[in-house]
Amino acid sequence: MSQNQMPDDPLQELLDRRRIWAEKPQLRLCYERWAAMMRPYLAPGGLLEVGSGSGLSKELFPEVLLCDIVRAPWLDFRADCMRLPVGDSSIENVIAFDLLHHAADPHSFLTEAARVLKPGGRILLMEPYITPVSYVGYKALHHEDVYFGGYHKIPEGGAKVDPWQGNLAVANVVFNRMAAEWETRQPDLRIVRRDLLSFFDFQMAAGFKPRAYVPMGIYRLLVKLDDVLGLLMPLLAFRIFLVLEKKS
Numbered sequence: 001m002s003q004n005q006m007p008d009d010p011l012q013e014l015l016d017r018r019r020i021w022a023e024k025p026q027l028r029l030c031y032e033r034w035a036a037m038m039r040p041y042l043a044p045g046g047l048l049e050v051g052s053g054s055g056l057s058k059e060l061f062p063e064v065l066l067c068d069i070v071r072a073p074w075l076d077f078r079a080d081c082m083r084l085p086v087g088d089s090s091i092e093n094v095i096a097f098d099l100l101h102h103a104a105d106p107h108s109f110l111t112e113a114a115r116v117l118k119p120g121g122r123i124l125l126m127e128p129y130i131t132p133v134s135y136v137g138y139k140a141l142h143h144e145d146v147y148f149g150g151y152h153k154i155p156e157g158g159a160k161v162d163p164w165q166g167n168l169a170v171a172n173v174v175f176n177r178m179a180a181e182w183e184t185r186q187p188d189l190r191i192v193r194r195d196l197l198s199f200f201d202f203q204m205a206a207g208f209k210p211r212a213y214v215p216m217g218i219y220r221l222l223v224k225l226d227d228v229l230g231l232l233m234p235l236l237a238f239r240i241f242l243v244l245e246k247k248s
């Protein structure tokens, strides 16, 4: 969600996102491309998405089970990502689009996801990422914090961080700044892959805003350019794709 605090009516926010998803082919193409990138890294077997929000993943991965901290009729169950109502070692894959940077404690979410995974199972994450260019872009176009000092900026007065507070730099904090702590914090997980991506795709689709910045014909060309910008992604990327695997 673009806002940085719980909306008055979270369900209405999710309904608005479902409508925009249905009406905007650029956004669907963006997610279809991300899903195509993710599929080869899924372990054979079941799939749970955490922080599913508007539930768009059901179109990308028809077999997926959906849950979110917000209750909505299209979700299979309600769950806090740090306390999943799922047994130990019971599923092959946990996926999450844009959840990690909302979790009050991202490492607790990863530990919880590792608990529910079978050995060899995988966590696939698609998250915002800060590079020199995306720093400027996110600051100009987006409302969420970009904060490197911890998981989340503590609001003045020390109020509890709410589940809709996001920090776009969380992946940088967890996977770069805290990298030396990985083995201690996540002894059961190894990082299989981390790819930087997304210069044009989500940005030119204007995310979940009602209108894309360019018509579909131009959009198709721009996203093809994303595919050839590989070596420049450490400068340009707005996103990181991560594959984590539960050790056997």
Ligand SMILES: C[S@@+](CC[C@H](N)C(=O)[O-])C[C@H]1O[C@@H](n2cnc3c(N)ncnc32)[C@H](O)[C@@H]1O
Pocket (backbone or CB within 6 Å): 001, 050, 051, 052, 053, 054, 055, 056, 067, 068, 069, 070, 079, 080, 081, 082, 096, 097, 098, 099, 102, 103, 104, 163, 164
């Ligand atoms: C940016 S939205 C992403 C929604 C969806 N994955 C998508 O890509 O459209 C973040 C979602 O994470 C959910 N969320 C935030 N904190 C959560 C938590 N602790 N446990 C589960 N879901 C949470 C929010 O309710 C929201 O639906």
